[in-house]
Amino acid sequence: MTRTSPKLQPYSQECSDCPIRHRAVCARCETDELERLEQIKFYRSFEAGQTVVWAGDKMDFVASVVTGIATLSQTMEDGRRQMVGLLLPSDFAGRPGRETSAYDVTAATDLVMCCFRKKPFEEIMLKTPHIGQRLLEMTLDELDAAREWMLLLGRKTAREKIASLICIIARRDASLQLRASDGQLRFDLPLTREAMSEYLGLTLETVSRQMSILRKEGLIVTEGKRQIIIPDFDRLLEETGDDSDGGFLV
Amino acid sequence: MTRTSPKLQPYSQECSDCPIRHRAVCARCETDELERLEQIKFYRSFEAGQTVVWAGDKMDFVASVVTGIATLSQTMEDGRRQMVGLLLPSDFAGRPGRETSAYDVTAATDLVMCCFRKKPFEEIMLKTPHIGQRLLEMTLDELDAAREWMLLLGRKTAREKIASLICIIARRDASLQLRASDGQLRFDLPLTREAMSEYLGLTLETVSRQMSILRKEGLIVTEGKRQIIIPDFDRLLEETGDDSDGGFLV
DNA sequence: CATACTCGTTGATCTATATCAAGGCAGAAA
DNA sequence: TTTCTGCCTTGATATAGATCAACGAGTATG
Numbered sequence: 229m230t231r232t233s234p235k236l237q238p239y240s241q242e243c244s245d246c247p248i249r250h251r252a253v254c255a256r257c258e259t260d261e262l263e264r265l266e267q268i269k270f271y272r273s274f275e276a277g278q279t280v281v282w283a284g285d286k287m288d289f290v291a292s293v294v295t296g297i298a299t300l301s302q303t304m305e306d307g308r309r310q311m312v313g314l315l316l317p318s319d320f321a322g323r324p325g326r327e328t329s330a331y332d333v334t335a336a337t338d339l340v341m342c343c344f345r346k347k348p349f350e351e352i353m354l355k356t357p358h359i360g361q362r363l364l365e366m367t368l369d370e371l372d373a374a375r376e377w378m379l380l381l382g383r384k385t386a387r388e389k390i391a392s393l394i395c396i397i398a399r400r401d402a403s404l405q406l407r408a409s410d411g412q413l414r415f416d417l418p419l420t421r422e423a424m425s426e427y428l429g430l431t432l433e434t435v436s437r438q439m440s441i442l443r444k445e446g447l448i449v450t451e452g453k454r455q456i457i458i459p460d461f462d463r464l465l466e467e468t469g470d471d472s473d474g475g476f477l478v
Numbered sequence: 479m480t481r482t483s484p485k486l487q488p489y490s491q492e493c494s495d496c497p498i499r500h501r502a503v504c505a506r507c508e509t510d511e512l513e514r515l516e517q518i519k520f521y522r523s524f525e526a527g528q529t530v531v532w533a534g535d536k537m538d539f540v541a542s543v544v545t546g547i548a549t550l551s552q553t554m555e556d557g558r559r560q561m562v563g564l565l566l567p568s569d570f571a572g573r574p575g576r577e578t579s580a581y582d583v584t585a586a587t588d589l590v591m592c593c594f595r596k597k598p599f600e601e602i603m604l605k606t607p608h609i610g611q612r613l614l615e616m617t618l619d620e621l622d623a624a625r626e627w628m629l630l631l632g633r634k635t636a637r638e639k640i641a642s643l644i645c646i647i648a649r650r651d652a653s654l655q656l657r658a659s660d661g662q663l664r665f666d667l668p669l670t671r672e673a674m675s676e677y678l679g680l681t682l683e684t685v686s687r688q689m690s691i692l693r694k695e696g697l698i699v700t701e702g703k704r705q706i707i708i709p710d711f712d713r714l715l716e717e718t719g720d721d722s723d724g725g726f727l728v
Numbered sequence: 729c730a731t732a733c734t735c736g737t738t739g740a741t742c743t744a745t746a747t748c749a750a751g752g753c754a755g756a757a758a
Numbered sequence: 759t760t761t762c763t764g765c766c767t768t769g770a771t772a773t774a775g776a777t778c779a780a781c782g783a784g785t786a787t788g
Contacts, residue, residue, distance in 0.1 A: 302629045304719050310632040312625035323618055330622060357607040364614045368573055371617060372580060374624040375562035379552045381631035382560040382679025386775065421736060429632025434775055436737055453736065453784095469554050636745070671766060681746055686767055703754090703766070 268348040274335035280321075287329040289343040290322035296339035297418045300331040301426060311426040312374070316400050320366055324350050337418045381429045384469055389428040390438045391467035394448060398458060413458040442467075518598040524585035530571075537579040539593040540572035546589035547668045550581040551676060561676040562624070566650050570616055574600050587668045631679045634719055639678040640688045641717035644698065648708060663708040692717075 271294070274280055280298060281287045293315045300313030300321070312331060315321055321333060324346065353359045380392055394417070401415045417424075421439075425432040442448045447464050449457040458464055521544070524530055530548060531537050543565045550563030550571070562581060565571055571583060574596065603609045630642055644667070651665050667674075671689075675682040692698045697714050699707040708714055 300625070302625065304629070304633060305721060306719075308633040308719075310629040312628045325615070331625070357610065360607065360610055360614055364610055364617060365575070367614060367617045367621060371621050371624060374621060374628065375550070375552065375581070378562045378624065378628055378631055379554070379560040381628055383554060383558040420734095431776055432736085433738085433777080437775090440737070469556075469558075471555060670764095682765095683747080683767085684745060687745095690767070 264348075264352050265344065268345045268352075270343050270345075272341050272343055274339040274341075276335055276337050276339075278335045278339075280333035280335060280339075280341070281329040283330060283332050284328055286327060287322055288327075288346050290320065290324060290346055290349055291341040291343040293317050293319050293321070294340040294342050297336040298339055298341070299334050299336050299423065299426075301334065302331055309426050310429060311423070312377075313370070314427065320363070322346070324353060324363070336423055386428075386430055386434050386438050387441070388467060388469040389430060390424075390435065390442060391447070391464055392470065393424060393428060394442075394456060394458070395461070395465055395468055398456075398461065413461055415456060417454050417456045514602050515594065515599075518595045518602075520593050520595075522591050522593055524589040524591075526585055526587050526589075528585045528589075530583035530585060530589075530591070531579040533580060533582050534578055536577060537572055538577075538596050540570065540574060540596055540599055541591040541593040543567050543569050543571070544590040544592050547586040548589055548591070549584050549586050549673065549676075551584065552581055559676050560679060561673070562627075563620070564677065570613070572596070574603060574613070586673055636678075636680055636684050636688050637691070638717060638719040639680065640674075640685065640692060641697070641714055642720065643674060643678060644706065644708070645711070645715055645718055648706075648711065663711055665706060667704045667706045 272280075272291075274296075276296075283302065295317055298315040298319075298321065299311050300315070301309050301311045303309050313321075314336075321341070323330070353363070380389055384392065397417060397419075398413055398415060401418075419427065421432045421435050424430075425435045428435065439448075439450075442464075443450055446459065447467060449459060451457065522530075522541075524546075526546075533552065545567055548565040548569075548571065549561050550565070551559050551561045553559050563571075564586075571591070573580070603613070630639055634642065647667060647669075648663055648665060651668075669677065671682045671685050674680075675685045678685065689698075689700075692714075693700055696709065697717060699709060701707065
């Protein structure tokens, strides 16, 4: 089973020996810091489709996704929308030092976030440099992801965009574990066609058509509307237009 | 002259009371840190068009733009190119902790960079948290800029893209000072049509055509090929499709 | 049980931008 | 001066993807 190549390493890992199980704060943690963080943390749950915050609204916390998927989107005056961030479990949302949200934050699926009130979080950050270091690493990762995304938006064909998105989800999705015994990759596509179109800078009709084409060509198999099976990940990867080494896709 | 609105505040400021005049390291600096930084810094110059590093090549320094403009680009196997970063004076390039460059770095104009060897820079960073904090702020700014750019790439028309680019350059360009006495904005467009097309995800022919249209409509005036005059910044801003408040354009 | 709503698919047509092709201008080189 | 070369402009045509429109399956609602 060659499918266990580095290409398929999931992007992020839970830190299992840490009571706060998120990339944001789990690395190199020490007991007293964790206690301080524990005191200012709280959980919020959202149903699929619910809005967490609107762009421009006050956001007095930073947060880390525990389960589910959140999206960051921008909207133009006339309603055109572009997704600019896709937050999977352990990803971080909110900018220390900024009062309001710059983006619409939406729950793409049912969602649980672990929130930290911003003021005290910033204070703790100042006292414990490694939290800031961790945040810097994560932000640099996000910046690389954003730049890969820019290549997709600016230069890829609709077909390449769809193939790329499916590969990105497959790569990052924790349910990657759901790889069937025969080497196929099976997972849930956690986005509606509309959300996909907002991610890719396409219309939802184009997304639907291209999905159908990939299906007819056997590059993907669908079960129901959301379940996706990739019979041959490498073959799909060839349709993304990316360098074969996978680059910095996140 | 209402032109002095916050919309036109230049993005970054030089730190004039600091021997290392770059956003990367100038804030809150202390003498001993500066001395350590001085010891590992060196300057490199490039002519317009020269490549600083190719994607994938070893890059054992981080750097800050002193004068001129550098671009970060990605190239697909078949040659399609997308610019993913535009570095103006005081902007930072290179990722601490990464050995190779993820992008082609190119001098768009004649360029001087202030470089710090990576290893020692990382060591200094560990000892002086505020450099990391500064870097985090800058990276978050870049991420916001990248996301604004994603909206441009995914959803804007060619006309809106051109108008946006001109406004972005006008906003950020230090030679903004070159505002004529009559309230017009005059500055050098430091990019070839081809570089503009790589920035915008268009072909250079489309860039040229749309420039001609904006010119015919009087939204911009050109002198020679590079000199641009914006008679009415707010009117041009309306063509960008952005919210009137300017959002987080960087 | 009927109705309506959400989400996805597919078809027909339109159009913004790409592609292909030619030519212009200014500065550099001969 | 002439010739080149790089950069830009403009025209003719092609096409990928958008738009407009209809419909289908599943599920919630009254």
